[in-house]
Amino acid sequence: MSLADFERNVNQPTHSTFHLERMRLLTKLLGNPQNSVPSVHIAGTKGKGSTCAMVSSALSKAGLKVGLTTSPHLHSVTERIRIGFEPISKDLFTNLVRYLWPFVRRVEVDGNYGAPTWFEFMIVAAFQHFQDEKADIQVVETGLGGRLDATNILSPIVTSITSISIDHATILGHNVRDIAKEKAGIIKETVPVIVAPQQRSSDAFNVISEVAQAHNAPLVDVSQSHPVEIVQAGLFGQSICVTGNLSTYKFDLPLLGKYQADNAATAIAVLESLVKEGYVINKGAIEEGLSCVEWPARLEIVNELDPFIVVDGAHNPYSARCLVDAIDLIKKSQIESQGEIILVFGALKNHDCTGMLREFLRLDPILIPVSSRHPKAASHIDIVNCADKIGILVDDGSRTGFENLAHAMEYALSRTRAKDMVLGTGSLSVAAEIIEWKRKIAPELYPGLSLDTVAGNDPKNR
CATH class of the missing domain: 3.90.190.20 (Mur ligase, C-terminal domain)
Known part of the structure; x- marks a missing residue:
């Protein structure tokens, strides 16, 4: 059996292809590992990966064991499942595939929804790994959209939506309003939602605000609550000052671009929300985490x-x-x-x-x-x-x-x-x-996507 890979498949799926039933069934068979670790759930069009990295870096500096799952990967599939910024080892990943594969087969054979997709498998693998590693908290980036994204089976303690623009229009919608509605699908009842600065004249914020109100979810508008100043910008970073609700933060952000300064302010708002939930994350950990964050291939x-x-x-x-x-x-x-x-x-x-x-x-x-x-x-x-x-x-x-x-x-x-x-x-x-x-990094090539051989289930032997 091979897994459908919508990230790399030349055939574009329709929105009706996406649903959460397979994820709910697969995670139920595993004992719902996604619920064993408190979650930060982040969606958006631009900046969600960078914001996840910033939040994870600061949480690690605060002494927490942080699970981080993002997509797509740059060089190796193991980058999608990390503790801190360390990808899962290939040996651990192979063992994880072998453990999960019988459950994947059960979903395919016994369920009514077909086999899990590649992305669904990787998200479940991340949840299982974070449970196995006894992570203190997990930072989870959506893959596509939000409402029907495979990650949206979480019960997070805080959600965040970064900048929204038109992307994947055939799936999510051809205007910002429709796309924002899909992204806002991660908002949960009474759970705080942190909203990054949006494009001027965009309908995105109004849509997100409407969904938050309908779910009684406290909303933080970062553009108003966390003003950011770029004190100095250079080739290898920028000196940033963010005035937050709990403190004023000054740090040298190694990521370039005004949008990364906005992402940093959004990350700080997320971290301050976690402080209000009882997490011990001091100002120094936040500043140090943002000063040393690494997120390749972004300017x-x-x-x-x-x-x-x-x-x-x-x-x-x-x-x-x-x-x-x-x-x-x-x-x-x-x-x-x-x-x-x-x-x-x-x-x-x-x-x-x-x-x-x-x-x-x-x-x-x-x-x-x-x-x-x-x-x-x-x-x-x-x-x-x-x-x-x-x-x-x-x-x-x-x-x-x-x-x-x-x-x-x-x-x-x-x-x-x-x-x-x-x-x-x-x-x-x-x-x-x-x-x-x-x-001179050796590329990881995938001539055909199949995990059967990795799992020790060569289809030739069946």
């Missing part, structure tokens, strides 16, 4: 010298706009006589390639179109067509494409001059593959 500088190489997982127009704003600040404040921007860009087929490239017009880049290993990756021809349509200059030598991203990066370096910047973006898969190329 990450992977080469400091000529050429200057930056990667970012921006994969929708709003994320691209935020990235362009941040690159503009870097150019103005840190890099004298900035040269050309070489945009190494690859998107997934179900993402708004044209909308993203339109945002990059402000940088006046030279485009090198690429296609990552991801099965949903758009072809370089599709990207060239989008670029030609909106007037982005495509590098002549790259119009025929490259065998892989490593070759594309070598080509990009061959045509850079002093003070040029190489910006790799369009999807997390592009950012991850550039990091692998630069740091």
